[in-house]
Amino acid sequence: QVQLVESGGGLVKPGGSLRLSCSAYGFTFSEFAMNWVRQSPGKGLEWIAYMSSSGRDIYSADSVRGRFTISRDNARRSLFLRMSSLRVEDAAFYFCARGGFCNGTGCYTTRSAMDLWGHGTKVSVSS
Amino acid sequence: QSVLTQPPSVSAASGQKVAVSCSGSTSNIGRNSVSWYQHFPGTAAKLIIFDDDKRPPGIPDRFSGSRSGTSATLEITGLQTGDEATYYCGTWDSSPSSGVFGGGTSLTVL
Numbered sequence: 001q002v003q004l005v006e007s008g009g010g011l012v013k014p015g016g017s018l019r020l021s022c023s024a025y026g027f028t029f030s031e032f033a034m035n036w037v038r039q040s041p042g043k044g045l046e047w048i049a050y051m052s053s054s055g056r057d058i059y060s061a062d063s064v065r066g067r068f069t070i071s072r073d074n075a076r077r078s079l080f081l082r083m084s085s086l087r088v089e090d091a092a093f094y095f096c097a098r099g100g101f102c103n104g105t106g107c108y109t110t111r112s113a114m115d116l117w118g119h120g121t122k123v124s125v126s127s
Numbered sequence: 128q129s130v131l132t133q134p135p136s137v138s139a140a141s142g143q144k145v146a147v148s149c150s151g152s153t154s155n156i157g158r159n160s161v162s163w164y165q166h167f168p169g170t171a172a173k174l175i176i177f178d179d180d181k182r183p184p185g186i187p188d189r190f191s192g193s194r195s196g197t198s199a200t201l202e203i204t205g206l207q208t209g210d211e212a213t214y215y216c217g218t219w220d221s222s223p224s225s226g227v228f229g230g231g232t233s234l235t236v237l
Contacts (some may be wrong), residue, residue, distance in 0.1 A: 035226060037172075037226075037228075044129060044213075044215065044228060044229070044230045044231035045164070045166070045172070045215050045217075045228045045231065046228065047217075047225065047226030047227060047228060050225075050226055059223075059224045059225055059226075060225075061225060062223075095171070095172070097172070101162075101174070101177040101178065101181070101183060102183055102184060103181065103183075103184075104184075110177075111159075111219040111226070112159050112160045112161070112162060112177070112178070112217075112218055112219045113160075113162035113174055113177035113178070113217070114162070114164070114172075114174060114217070115174040115177065115183060116174075117171035117172045117173070118171060119169075119170065119171050120171070
């Protein structure tokens with residue numbers, strides 16, 4: 001079954017660190033760019049970071065740059081988000097999302113759409 | 128504050144149609160294709176429109192999208208109670224390079 005499963009969320013103190021993982025199933029992970037997106041309580045979706053299929057291109061939001069690091073291991077079909085210097089405002093559900101789309105001829109990677117999402121992992125930041 | 132601007136909420140009667148607007152700038156919608164997502168609380172978001180106006184497999188043709196200039200629109204016809212969700216537009220911003228979303232529009236089917 002084609003799916004993404006996040007893990008690694010939990011409760012951490014301000015200033016602390018956490019590493020999120022996203023495991024991919026049912027598709028060729030190495031062919032697709034990947035993203036991290038978060039949703040804080042009562043707020044909308046916020047894009048956090050992008051990594052191309054090869055890992056060569058990396059982009060991140062101003063709100064997390066210098067504190068969060070996206071990485072991937074194509075051999076293990078996994079995406080990661082290393083979060084450090086966590087702040088109260090980083091508390092959210094964190095989703096991994098595949099950068100791609102599918103049509104009648106197959107599935108392709110893109111930066112402009114996210115066609116497969118996980119159910120998210122919850123990160124709480126509190127003293 | 129989101130880079131893309133959406134109305135916070137829209138509503139329409141069951142069976143009717145509704146349009147959700149998404150406004151951006153020359154560096155995002157003006158340059159890159161738009162996607163739309165349907166999100167129910169506590170679940171994974173679902174891509175319903177990509178490349179401005181294309182539907183992924185399994186998405187009914189009641190959902191359609193368009194883009195003009197620096198704005199995009201999602202239209203849903205034949206509204207059903209099951210369509211009640213929050214809808215987000217999204218795209219890539221070329222300056223600075225980043226993904227961007229709208230603030231989300233909550234749809235109520237009366």
